[in-house]
Amino acid sequence: MPALDDLLAFNRQTEALGQVMGRLGWDQETMMPPGAADQRGEEMAALEGVLHARRTDPRVGEWLANATPRNEAETAQLREITRSHTRAVKVPAALAEELARVTSLSQGIWARARAADDVAAFLPTLKQVVDLRREEAAAIADGGDLYDALLQDYEPGTSAADISALFDRMRPRLVALRDRLAGAEQPAPLDGQFAADAQLALSAEIAGTFGYSFDNGRIDLAVHPFSSGSGTDVRITTRVDEGEPLGCLYSTIHEVGHATYEQSIAPEFRLSALGQGVSMGVHESQSRIYENQLARSAPFTRFLHGRMEAHFGALSAGPEDFARVINRVETGFIRTEADEVHYNLHVMLRFDLERQLFGGALEVEDLEEAWNARFASDFGMKVDKPSNGVLQDVHWSVGLFGYFPTYALGNVYAGCLNKALRRDVPDLDAQLEAGDPSAALEWLRENLQRHGGLRTPRATIMHATGGEISEAPLLDYLDAKYGALFGV
Incomplete structure (x- = not known):
């Protein structure tokens, strides 16, 4: 089953890179020096670009079309990879990268605004985040409900x-x-x-x-x-x-x-x-x-x-x-x-x-x-x-x-x-x-x-x-x- 095996090997590398990105997020919240925020935003955007390219790689669609699962676990993997690929191809790469960059920066701005009880200091950045997520949701929803589209990232199958x-x-x-x-x-x-x-x-x-x-x-x-x-x-x-x-x-x-x-x-x-x-x-x-x-x-x-x-x-x-x-x-x-x-x-x-x-x-x-x-x-x-x-x-x-x-x-x-x-x-x-x-x-x-x-x-x-x-x-x-x- 070369299509299935190639797909699963490729996805394993994508999952590993996703764990690396998660570790960057953990470091940002626990140990990163405060002056590194701008650079970390660029790093997160760059890695998101790599992940988005992998998730939207045309070969993924070809492998999915030709893959035949051999057991329950492989059937489930194909279900999840299909869901991820279908979502990813609807989102422009530039938007995915900008979301990663802005949300990385926004986290620090929120923390400072929260400490100072200064809503006004956070609202411009929050508006950026909301606008980007609205754009992303519109791309995913295909004319459907924007909030339902976002829910699928966290609880697939609900509305x-x-x-x-x-x-x-x-x-x-x-x-x-x-x-x-x-x-x-x-x-x-x-x-x-x-x-x-x-x-x-x-x-x-x-x-x-x-x-x-x-x-x-x-x-x-x-x-x-x-x-x-x-x-x-x-x-x-x-x-x-x-x-x-x-x-x-x-x-x-x-x-x-x-x-x-x-x-x-x-x-x-x-x-x-x-x-x-x-x-x-x-x-x-x-x-x-x-x-x-x-x-x-x-x-x-x-x-x-x-x-x-x-x-x-x-x-x-x-x-x-x-x-x-x-x-x-x-x-x-x-x-x-x-x-x-x-x-x-x-x-x-x-x-x-x-x-x-x-x-x-x-x-x-x-x-x-x-x-x-x-x-x-x-x-x-x-x-x-x-x-x-x-x-x-x-x-x-x-x-x-x-x-x-x-x-x-x-x-x-x-x-x-x-x-x-x-x-x-x-x-x-x-x-x-x-x-x-x-x-x-x-x-x-x-x-x-x-x-x-x-x-x-x-x-x-x-x-x-x-x-x-x-x-x-x-x-x-x-x-x-x-x-x-x-x-x-």
Whole structure:
């Protein structure tokens, strides 16, 4: 099968170069000197030019036309390579390179504007990014919906209409739960100062508990935590606040969920079209089930309390109340710090603003006002500064429009996975209380993670759970968890 073999060999090199570009992005966020931003933008544009040329190479189309798969994995590879090639040939090379250059520069401009709470300093660059992404979406959409075209980069097979209908079903129960909890007494947050080195030591320890391989990974600091890479080189970042240690710890666990997904993909899929997580929604299901259903569960928090006292000394909360402290419900500005009750409401706000931006109902210069009005309506609070509002997330600076709804999809998927996991591992709570999530991790590896991109996103979740996808398991889990913790 020369056509198939030539195609797969060529694609392996393309995937390897894509990993190199990802490493440049990781370096930019963690170690790159600030004066290197302009040059890094040129480097990213140059490498994107090489990748775009490979993805649009006429030989790829010829090989695809003549390739006959021999097994399930090769069939799946052809599906994914076809999807990538079909998209790439619609986007002019100059546009792909300019997007890479501008988004590389934009990230640094956003970080400085966020630190200074200066929206005006960022808006011209954001307008560039939005205009370029609109142009790209128009090329891909072939006359269809621009936002739907962007969604395919992150969750193939879904649409804005699908997501909107899902959110419409979720919102009433989330709001009802939030309203019930509004009258419940909440515990005080942890009191004290928590040294950065001790936080990082504990985070590394718990990362290992949740299966993160330091032979194939590392932990660094970044403004916005993220995971990068696949296969044998997967890196995560976290952030530290010496007055609040749970942010560092749970950001680390969240990113470990992403990273162990990548580290667990079958070795034979590495540097292939199947060698990474199949979608951002499925990826987010892993980070959220690690962070929430496992690490924020009452049994695991009793174990965690002991480990925190070993690193920090006596805590202001005892082990039996610790689950309430970790899961305290509070309306706040920041998505990444939101409790499970509020989190999806933050995502819904961003999804609606993105649709308006790409549907023509909202322009970049009006984005801050629209954000603030929507936040006041949804959360009953007035945004006090841009870093707590429209400037809080890195995603728009790097052009990730269509990414945000996958966070909520990931929560829905995690709800389905958690229900199936607890069906198959009935003594899971006892294991978590002993600080041993290994049975859960093995279940996730075998049923989902090792398969990489073998199946489509929805098929991946349905294969793992043996059932249909629904928001009901997530909402039932939230009602039961917070009802038990706070008596509502």
